[in-house]
Amino acid sequence: MATLCRPAVSVPEHIITVAQTLDLARTLHADHPQLALALRLIENTGVRKRHLVQPIEETLRHPGLRARNLRYESEAKARVPEVVRRALDHAELRPADIGLIVYVSCTGFMMPSLTAWMINTMGFRSDTRQMPIAQLGCAAGGAAINRAHDFCTAYPGANALVVSCEFCSLCYQPTDIGIGSLLSNGLFGDAVAAVALRGTGGTGMSLERNGSHLVPDTEDWIAYSVRETGFHFLLDKRVPGTMEPLAPALKELAAQHGWDAGQLDFYVVHAGGPRILDDLCRFLDVPPEAFRFSRATLTEYGNIASAVVLDAFGRFFDEGSAVDSARGLIAGFGPGITAEISLGSWVTDTAPAPVRTFLSPVTAGLPAVAVLDEECPAV
CATH class of the missing domain: 3.40.47.10 (Thiolase/Chalcone synthase)
Structure with missing residues (x-):
């Protein structure tokens, strides 16, 4: 994984x-x-x-x-x-x-x-x-x-x-x-x-499962109108209420993994606005502090689009509260209306890494190629 x-x-x-x-x-x-x-x-x-x-x-x-x-x-x-x-x-x-x-x-x-x-x-x-x-x-x-x-x-x-x-x-x-x-x-x-x-x-976060969900017939809720002057952002007034149809998708993916989406140890979700986070608290039955990393991103940087989940995940790292095997969820929300969801558990690698491995696309299907780290004196 x-x-x-x-x-x-x-x-x-x-x-x-x-x-x-x-x-x-x-x-x-x-x-x-x-x-x-x-x-x-x-x-x-x-x-x-x-x-x-x-x-x-x-x-x-x-x-x-x-x-x-x-x-x-x-x-x-x-x-x-x-x-x-x-x-x-x-x-x-x-x-x-x-x-x-x-x-x-x-x-x-x-x-x-x-x-x-x-x-x-x-x-x-x-x-x-x-x-x-x-x-x-x-x-x-x-x-x-x-x-x-x-x-x-x-x-x-x-x-x-x-x-x-x-x-x-x-x-x-x-x-x-x-x-x-x-x-x-x-x-x-x-x-x-x-x-x-x-x-x-x-x-x-050791990634274990991912999934996607599209809310039917919502293509025009978040969209670009591309004109001579560039991208014109279109935002429907119904967008703040999208957690009602999307929260069940988060629950379903977690259930497929044998988890309860309301009982996880950490959450990193896209902070499109405060209503999104407040509703998700209610639908997943989790306390407001569960989304503290996403709220901090929104407060300090605003909605930074696709970068929100990366910044919020970084804040989770910086807090230093993660313990091994802690279970978590990452979710991005956007046009479609679409949710992209990841599930995984926290892992800590305490061993040195004298050997780096990668699998080149040209050797797909073969064992990973070991590459010696020239900077490591132990090799």
């Missing part, structure tokens, strides 16, 4: 507080007939601050889709490598040890994917498999973990890397003034995150 190791997360240097967000809304939309409602909704998100890749003055300008996408590419290339290196260090892996890179982002577009650039510039092998995921939105963090888990299961001993790069502020549309859009303007933030999955060894 693959082990999900300690993530690495980075947020940009430009900060906007909730007070500044509210002041901007009052200034930019002074004549909006539902301004009072929008302000109340923004305040109720619980977001205290967000991080942006540009100063707010530049964020509010719209230079066009081409300019924004060029900014996305340049920011991704500038910020992703450092986060990836930290994630690999946490897992005691090198780029050459990775058999699959899953890259997730819904806030910009590149073809070839950033994975090709990473392989060419960061020391990954040329036979490293690439899996870009662009259209699962906030659910993509959970989906990336699950697809990496599937890969490590298919190729025992293989290692995988998940990278999330979300610059939500580059999707700001000044002409979108619906309540959903105004709420989104005060909710989403920017972040880059990465996490490695070790096929053998490692400290973290």
